[in-house]
Amino acid sequence: MKHSSWIKDALWYVGAAGMALWVLAPIYLIGLLAFSPRMAVYRWPRPLLPLEFSTETMRFFVNATGTLAATRNSVVVALLTVALSLALGAPAGYALARFVFPGREAVRMGILMTRMFPMAILSIPLAVTFIHIGLYDTPWAVALVHTAMALPFVILITASIFVSIPRDLEEAAMTLGCSHLSAFLRISLPLALPGLAAAALFTFVISWNEVFAAAILTLRQRTLPALVIVTLNESPLYFRFAGGFFMVAPALVILFFIRRYLFNLWGLTSR
Amino acid sequence: MSRRKMWGEWLPMALLAPAALFLVLFIAIPSFQALLLAFQAPGGSWSLDPFRRMINDTRFLPALRNTLILIALIIPIQLVLALAMALMVQSRRRGAGFFLYLYAIPLAISELAAGLVWLAIFTERGYLNVILHGLGWIGRPIVFLSYERPLGILLAVVVAEVWRATAIVMVTLVSGLQMILGEYWEAAEVFGANLIQKIRYVVLPLLRPSLQAALIIRTLFAFQTFAVVVALGGGVLPVLASEAYIWYVGANNPHVAAAYSLVILVLSAAITGFYLYALRTRPEEMER
Numbered sequence: 001m002k003h004s005s006w007i008k009d010a011l012w013y014v015g016a017a018g019m020a021l022w023v024l025a026p027i028y029l030i031g032l033l034a035f036s037p038r039m040a041v042y043r044w045p046r047p048l049l050p051l052e053f054s055t056e057t058m059r060f061f062v063n064a065t066g067t068l069a070a071t072r073n074s075v076v077v078a079l080l081t082v083a084l085s086l087a088l089g090a091p092a093g094y095a096l097a098r099f100v101f102p103g104r105e106a107v108r109m110g111i112l113m114t115r116m117f118p119m120a121i122l123s124i125p126l127a128v129t130f131i132h133i134g135l136y137d138t139p140w141a142v143a144l145v146h147t148a149m150a151l152p153f154v155i156l157i158t159a160s161i162f163v164s165i166p167r168d169l170e171e172a173a174m175t176l177g178c179s180h181l182s183a184f185l186r187i188s189l190p191l192a193l194p195g196l197a198a199a200a201l202f203t204f205v206i207s208w209n210e211v212f213a214a215a216i217l218t219l220r221q222r223t224l225p226a227l228v229i230v231t232l233n234e235s236p237l238y239f240r241f242a243g244g245f246f247m248v249a250p251a252l253v254i255l256f257f258i259r260r261y262l263f264n265l266w267g268l269t270s271r
Numbered sequence: 272m273s274r275r276k277m278w279g280e281w282l283p284m285a286l287l288a289p290a291a292l293f294l295v296l297f298i299a300i301p302s303f304q305a306l307l308l309a310f311q312a313p314g315g316s317w318s319l320d321p322f323r324r325m326i327n328d329t330r331f332l333p334a335l336r337n338t339l340i341l342i343a344l345i346i347p348i349q350l351v352l353a354l355a356m357a358l359m360v361q362s363r364r365r366g367a368g369f370f371l372y373l374y375a376i377p378l379a380i381s382e383l384a385a386g387l388v389w390l391a392i393f394t395e396r397g398y399l400n401v402i403l404h405g406l407g408w409i410g411r412p413i414v415f416l417s418y419e420r421p422l423g424i425l426l427a428v429v430v431a432e433v434w435r436a437t438a439i440v441m442v443t444l445v446s447g448l449q450m451i452l453g454e455y456w457e458a459a460e461v462f463g464a465n466l467i468q469k470i471r472y473v474v475l476p477l478l479r480p481s482l483q484a485a486l487i488i489r490t491l492f493a494f495q496t497f498a499v500v501v502a503l504g505g506g507v508l509p510v511l512a513s514e515a516y517i518w519y520v521g522a523n524n525p526h527v528a529a530a531y532s533l534v535i536l537v538l539s540a541a542i543t544g545f546y547l548y549a550l551r552t553r554p555e556e557m558e559r
Contacts, residue, residue: 009364016359016370023373026434027380029398030388044396044412045404088290095286107287110294115488116539117298118495120515120532124525125304126297148297155290180282209381211498212512216519225383229498233505237394240502244387251379259372263446 027248033238034058034245041238061242070227073139077214077223078207080143082200085154088147090196093158094184098167114152122148123213130217137219145213150203157202161195162188198261201254208251302536308529321526325518325534328527334509335534337425337500341510342493345432349489350482352433353440357448358474371445377438385435386428386502390416393427393503416503424504431499436492440485447481448474483550490542494535511535 029048033041037054040046061067096107123145130136135144165188173183211225218226228235228243235243255262312318325331360371377385392398393415400412415423455477459469475482497512506513515531518524 012359012362012364013366016366019356019359020370020373022434023376023438026388026392027376030391033391042396045401046396048398048401048405084293088293091286092290095283099283101280101283104283107291110291114294114298115491116536116543117302118491118512118532118535118539120495120512120528121305121536122298122301124515124519124528124532125301125308127519128308128525129301129304144297148294151290151293205379209379209384211381211383212495212516216516225381225498228387229383229501232501237390240387241391244384244391247384248380248388251381251384252376255376255379259375262372262375262378262442263449 027252030241030245030248033241038236038238041236041241057238057242058246061239061246064239066222066227066231067224070222070224073142073218073221074208074223074225076139077142077146078204080139081146081150081207082203084143084147085150085203086158086196086200089151089154090158092155093160094162094188096155096159097162098170111152111155114148119145119149119210119212123216127216136217137221139221139223141217142214142223143207145217146207146210149210149213150206153206154199154203157199158192158196161192161199164195165191195261198258201258202261205251205254209247305529305532305536308526309533311526313524313526321524321530324524324527325530328514330509330514334511334514334531337421337508338494338496338510338512340425341428341432341496342490344429345436345493346486346489348429348433349437349440350486353437353444353485354470354474356437356441357444358470360445361448374441375438377435378442380435381498382432382435382496383498383502385431386499389427389431389434389499390502393423393430418507421504421508424500424508427503428496428500428508431503432493432496435499436489439492440489443481443485443488444478447478447484479550483546486550487543487546490546491539494539494542511538 032048032050034057035050035053035055037052037056038060040052040054040057095101096104126141126145127136130141135141169187169191170180170183173187174180178186209225210223211229214223214226215229222230224243224247228240228247232240309321310317310319312320356374360367360374380388390397395412395414395416397415399415400409403409403413416427417423455473456469459473464472495512496510497516500508500510500513506517511531511534515528515535518531519528
């Protein structure tokens, strides 16, 4: 018995480490290329260890025409998306969590239904509309479409956050003379804040990563993924790899900060 | 009291209204416009021309076929791998939580970045060839991603997508498992069920709602596969979303692009309906 459990443990750790290697090795390899000299990409054969660390490739990418502007656009678009999604989504999530009202289930179904609409079906007509009203090729255009994509998530996430905060606390505050608004502001909001912050960061990542709408809706005001994908075929390999790493890195950092909330964010909201 | 009651009726509507209005403006209306665009000739008159051009395009059938093949290959592999990961991290062994975090990392990685990451591996002087050479198995680099062999590109896309998006399925399954396992698993253990039996008779039936959710989400996103295909194939391998993109950006024809996006929508709706039907929770099983 003792013996077999030792073997089971060993097998478990080997399996777990194997899958970890599968997940991490590709990230390590692109990081390795991003921090090797530019020409290392074409060398054959080459080492798997970081023997010749260099920031040349990354500097080339960052200093290339358009990269910094595109990064700034990406950040602006993502911040606008976060602000719009939370401003519109958090009240809706609160309503779904706190009130029973006629049509509540219809609203939930409607939110889930939005998942079926692909990015293409939103961005192509909106591109036509945005050209007419002069919004085309602006960070706002991209942020509006990103908000349409993120809003259903944010509504469901915030609903699950507010559900987890006992309603009794608000009611207690209201019997002690708080208005509904001040009960919300003083009791529920502070308790919800960490979850809302995680939702905000999560929304940031959704927007930062989106490429289809961003490429369709911009021409000069490219976001970073849009810039990388439209220049893909003309750009040298090392540029693409540096770009890949440059896009991955911030998202990884953000994921690290919201790791505790991953299951609330992804798990619960996808049902 | 009556004032509060009135609030109780109007407040939720007032809170929901802005979001609902936004979703109508930026999802419902554009979808309707896409429908109109797809049935109009570039001049603006009603016409089946966009659909005719789409279907007569030599890339349409390959795009449809590739999209469906990708879904048929990626989703089952992801499901099995995600289930394996999700069951592994249920262990009470030290480090299970750490591994769970590691497996979730690809959640943060975009389709485009994943395509570039795997390009670094599959390209001619990429790391797969470096490793094969290091093992002494090959002398000269093998060309995996070539214009002549779309199959190589297709398989590379499968690997990249399995690598990236398994985390989405895994996280959904883990959150489902956390709610159900425990006693059921232990009961099965008491009765001497082996691992396969436990998965077949305990995990899968109880996990049906989570599986349904994960499958729907993954398949809907898989119909939109775009950037990873462009990054690895550079346009050699057409898929539905990349054709919509090319018709809009390259050919400057929003009508055919809208026709493509309608095809994606119809397929998405059909598959969602199928999953909802095939994996429906019967009423007598609802109470958990």
